[in-house]
Amino acid sequence: MVIAGKDKGVTGKVLDLDAQRILVEGVNRVKRHTKETTGDRGVKVGGIMTVEASIAISNVMLVDEDGKATRLGARKDENGKNVRISRRTGKDI
Known part of the structure; x- marks a missing residue:
């Protein structure tokens, strides 16, 4: 459960854990701008993507x-x- 920040009160599954940072599913969603490229079979990949960013481990319980x-x-x-x-x-x- 997030105890501080813009997502206070939200619970989610822990995806990744570092020494001082934690990645929680559905928490701290940010937009990442990636260059649009052509992937396999001519499918375009890239653009504006919404992904989870890590938060400080002190902000979760x-x-x-x-x-x-x-x-x-x-x-x-x-x-x-x-x-x-x-x-x-x-x-x-």
């Missing part, structure tokens, strides 16, 4: 199973492995 935004936490399970938990509910993710 994970959505819990009940549809509300939550922060992440960590704890160790009985085997000593780290497990991600929801800070809002305390349940494992």
